[in-house]
Amino acid sequence: MGQPVPELPVEDVERSQQHYRDTLGFEIAWLYPGKEIGAVSRGKVAIFFRKRTQPFEPAVHWVFAEDIDATYQELQALGANIVQPLAEMPWGLRQFTVEDLDGNRFYFHHD
Incomplete structure (x- = not known):
């Protein structure tokens, strides 16, 4: 089985x-x-976008980061909209949250 490809309404x-x-x-x-x-890709990750035609609830995605510190620094340097900074969470994950232009959220994490 291959990797799932999310399709985000935008x-x-x-x-x-x-x-x-x-x-x-x-x-x-x-x-x-x-x-x-349309679509974007990065390494093995692909994301499709579809023009939304009606109101929608933004999507949430969890993304494992092998090196969470490097990922955080890279996205911060690129100007990503980081809505929750990198932190150790009570449930044991180190994570941060990025939000796109349409409110879709990506929880980058490492356990």
């Missing part, structure tokens, strides 16, 4: 691709004609 697919490239270090993989669906 206001503007092209703007989201640029945001993920500029602040999270992804590469723009493709953009469908009409700009209603």
